[in-house]
Amino acid sequence: MKKLFYTLFLATMMVANLSAQDLVIHKTDGSVVNVALNAIDSITFSNATPVENYILMNEIFSRGTDEDPDWIEVYNTSAASIDISGYKIYDGGGQSGSKPKKEFSAGTIIPANGFVVIVTDDADPSGFGLSSGGEEVWLENATGVVIDDVVFPAMAEVTYSYGRQPDGSANFFIFTEITKGTSNNDATILP
Numbered sequence: 744m745k746k747l748f749y750t751l752f753l754a755t756m757m758v759a760n761l762s763a764q765d766l767v768i769h770k771t772d773g774s775v776v777n778v779a780l781n782a783i784d785s786i787t788f789s790n791a792t793p794v795e796n797y798i799l800m801n802e803i804f805s806r807g808t809d810e811d812p813d814w815i816e817v818y819n820t821s822a823a824s825i826d827i828s829g830y831k832i833y834d835g836g837g838q839s840g841s842k843p844k845k846e847f848s849a850g851t852i853i854p855a856n857g858f859v860v861i862v863t864d865d866a867d868p869s870g871f872g873l874s875s876g877g878e879e880v881w882l883e884n885a886t887g888v889v890i891d892d893v894v895f896p897a898m899a900e901v902t903y904s905y906g907r908q909p910d911g912s913a914n915f916f917i918f919t920e921i922t923k924g925t926s927n928n929d930a931t932i933l934p
């Protein structure tokens with residue numbers, strides 16, 4: 744917003760100087776928008792705020808068995824509880840439509856800085872299996888906006904998982920100590 748404001752400020756100054764022909768907006772995605780000054784009626788700033796995301800996939804277990812199926816742990820990075828009813832997790836099959844997306848059931852609430860584990864296994868009728876050879880998984884919110892995606896590597900051992908340390912950070916590791924539904928912060932990392 745500061746950059747946009749600065750650009751608009753400069754444009755306004757140029758209008759005052761009658762020395763410019765276009766308003767040039769340089770967007771954060773690298774694109775540039777040109778608008779002829781004589782085509783502008785007015786400039787206003789909206790109150791739209793960016794969507795902030797507090798829910799992340801925090802730990803992934805892809806070496807599940809019938810007795811201990813695959814799962815993904817989701818973490819709430821915020822200091823308030825969040826209702827994640829209708830949020831969905833899926834892999835490439837869910838993205839292409841060949842497999843269902845796994846949906847968090849109605850009434851699923853993650854406490855502040857808390858965890859929820861969802862089973863994602865072929866053995867689960869509404870789910871999909873995680874590839875022990877590694878793949879990409881996505882998390883979308885109840886309105887269908889993708890809010891997180893993680894590419895996890897192959898897991899060599901059934902006692903390994905993959906996740907963030909500290910919780911909610913951008914730092915991923917293979918853990919030799921699974922912490923299903925609890926903090927990853929003290930989990931032992933594969934050397």
Ligand SMILES: [Ca+2]
Binds near residue numbers: 801802906923925
């Ligand atoms: Ca964990």
